[in-house]
Amino acid sequence: MGEELGPGRQLTRALVRWETALIVLCVLxxxxxxxxxxxxxxxxxxxxxxVDYTEVALLALALLPIVLTGEIDLSVASVLxxxxxxxGALWDAGMSFEAIVPVVLLTGAVLGAVNATLVVGLxxxxxxxxxxxxxxxxxxxxxxxxxxxxTGFPESYRPLATAVVPGTFLPLPTLAVAGCxxxxxxxxxxxxxxxxxxxxxxxKRTARFSGIRVGRIKSGAYVVSGALAAVASVVYTxxxxxxxxxxGSGLELVAVAAVLLGGxxxxxxxxxxxxxVTALLLMAGLRNLLFLNDVTNEIQxxxxxxxxxxxxxxxxxxxxxxxxxxxRGAVRRPTEIR
Numbered sequence: 337m338g339e340e341l342g343p344g345r346q347l348t349r350a351l352v353r354w355e356t357a358l359i360v361l362c363v364l365x366x367x368x369x370x371x372x373x374x375x376x377x378x379x380x381x382x383x384x385x386x387v388d389y390t391e392v393a394l395l396a397l398a399l400l401p402i403v404l405t406g407e408i409d410l411s412v413a414s415v416l417x418x419x420x421x422x423x424g425a426l427w428d429a430g431m432s433f434e435a436i437v438p439v440v441l442l443t444g445a446v447l448g449a450v451n452a453t454l455v456v457g458l459x460x461x462x463x464x465x466x467x468x469x470x471x472x473x474x475x476x477x478x479x480x481x482x483x484x485x486x487t488g489f490p491e492s493y494r495p496l497a498t499a500v501v502p503g504t505f506l507p508l509p510t511l512a513v514a515g516c517x518x519x520x521x522x523x524x525x526x527x528x529x530x531x532x533x534x535x536x537x538x539x540k541r542t543a544r545f546s547g548i549r550v551g552r553i554k555s556g557a558y559v560v561s562g563a564l565a566a567v568a569s570v571v572y573t574x575x576x577x578x579x580x581x582x583x584g585s586g587l588e589l590v591a592v593a594a595v596l597l598g599g600x601x602x603x604x605x606x607x608x609x610x611x612x613v614t615a616l617l618l619m620a621g622l623r624n625l626l627f628l629n630d631v632t633n634e635i636q637x638x639x640x641x642x643x644x645x646x647x648x649x650x651x652x653x654x655x656x657x658x659x660x661x662x663x664r665g666a667v668r669r670p671t672e673i674r
Contacts, residue, residue, distance in 0.1 A: 354599040355611040362618040369625040376628055379505035385624035387498070387507035387575070391416065391568040391584065393616050395591035396598075397516050398564035400612055401524070401557040403595055404533040406540070406604025407455060407462040409558065412565045412591060414473035415447045416584035419569035421477035424486030424579025433490050441566045447473060448562020452555035470588065477581035486579040497574035509571055516564070521609040529553070537604025593640055594619055596647035619643065 369376035395412045402409050419440045426436045447469075454465045499508050524530040535543040536550050544550050573579045598615035600607025619640075626636055 355608060355614060358598070358611060358614040358618060362614055362621065365618060365621045365625065369621060369628075373625060373628050376625060381624065381628075383500055383505040383507050383510075385620045386510045388624070389616055389620040390497075390507070390509040390513055390575070391572045392587055392590050392594060392619075393513045393613075394516065394564050394568040394571070395587055396594040396612055396616060397513075397520050397609075398561040398568075399591055399595050400520060400600065400607070400609065401533055402462075402554075402561055403600050403602065404524070404604055404607060405536040405554050405557060407554060407557075408466060408592070408602075409448075409451060409462065409561050410466040410588050410592070411447075411451060411469040411473055412561060413584040413586065413588035414470045414477070415444055415562050415565035416569040416572060416587065417581055418447065418473045418477040418480070419444050419566045420573045420579045420583040421481035421581045423569065423573050425480050427489065427579065428486050433493060437570060440570060441563055444562040444564075444566025444569070445559050446562070448559040448565075449555070451562070452558035455558065456551045456555045474581070474585075481579065481581045483581065487577055489574060489577055489579075494574050494577060497571045509575075512571075517609055517613050524609055533557070534605050537601070537606070539605075589644065590619070590640055593644040593647055597643055598647075602648055615647075 366377075375381055395416070398412055399409055422443055423436055423440055426439065427433065431439075451462075451466060451469055454460050454469075455462045495508070497509055500506060501508060501511065524533065532543065532548045532553055535546065535548055536553060540550055569583070572583055576583075594615045595607075595612055596602055597619070598607065598612035600612065622639070623636060626639070
């Protein structure tokens with residue numbers, strides 16, 4: 337029989353959960369910002385910090401199912417850049433924006449499928465593959481558009497990436513991200529597909545023996561990742577009213593940091609959507625607080641790097657502490673006499 341935990345120990349376990357610690361840190365950052373920095377708590381600024389992380393949030397949600405299976409995709413920001421460049425090239429060629437969007441979304445899915453073919457079909461390591469396609473897709477973006485910027489997209493579509501919900505400070509893109517996060521939470525935490533993602537991350541061979549179609553699920557995760565990166569490219573292009581080949585450069589590391597900081601294990605098999613969303617809020621608030629205090633981009637990059645290191649170390653340390661705790665409990669538990 338399992339050991340029943342009293343209310344005190346249940347509360348202790350809840351408090352030491354990484355997601356709980358993230359919520360506390362997030363609250364502290366926002367309270368500190370409101371108290372120490374003029375304008376941080378203004379409705380307009382809160383709306384700005386939310387919309388400023390729209391594309392990062394979409395890329396993080398794109399990465400989540402892939403990382404849960406124990407793989408990685410470092411090319412998501414380059415997919416964003418290529419799709420943005422393609423948007424600019426097609427618009428410059430006279431195609432209507434309504435026709436461009438489905439083409440771009442399909443292109444993102446195809447680029448994700450290329451990653452899936454190399455990783456799943458050929459069995460190549462996802463880290464090496466997506467580092468390669470990171471450079472490949474970004475290079476192709478420059479081939480498609482060069483180093484110029486295309487502007488002048490329809491004003492009627494720009495509010496989709498910049499406007500707020502009437503009567504609130506919530507940007508429309510934030511509602512789109514919230515919808516994607518809610519859908520991801522249902523799929524990951526309440527469907528057989530979600531349980532399969534965790535099972536694959538915990539052990540691919542065991543998952544195969546259990547009847548899980550490992551290759552198909554991992555391939556699907558890469559295709560979804562590419563499609564969501566394409567969605568992020570449309571939002572990015574409309575928000576800045578500019579299609580460029582270098583759009584989204586560097587966002588892949590921020591998205592990876594958000595996923596890992598959210599408690600998703602880099603080795604797969606563990607993590608929650610709620611943890612990733614909380615990490616995104618924490619990072620958005622911290623970035624905005626640093627920006628309002630005139631902290632340079634170089635220092636912000638240093639902080640992002642530290643967050644990435646911490647996000648990798650925390651699960652390892654947590655597992656070590658948990659394992660030692662179980663061993664001590666096993667030693668102290670009296671041997672059952674049969």
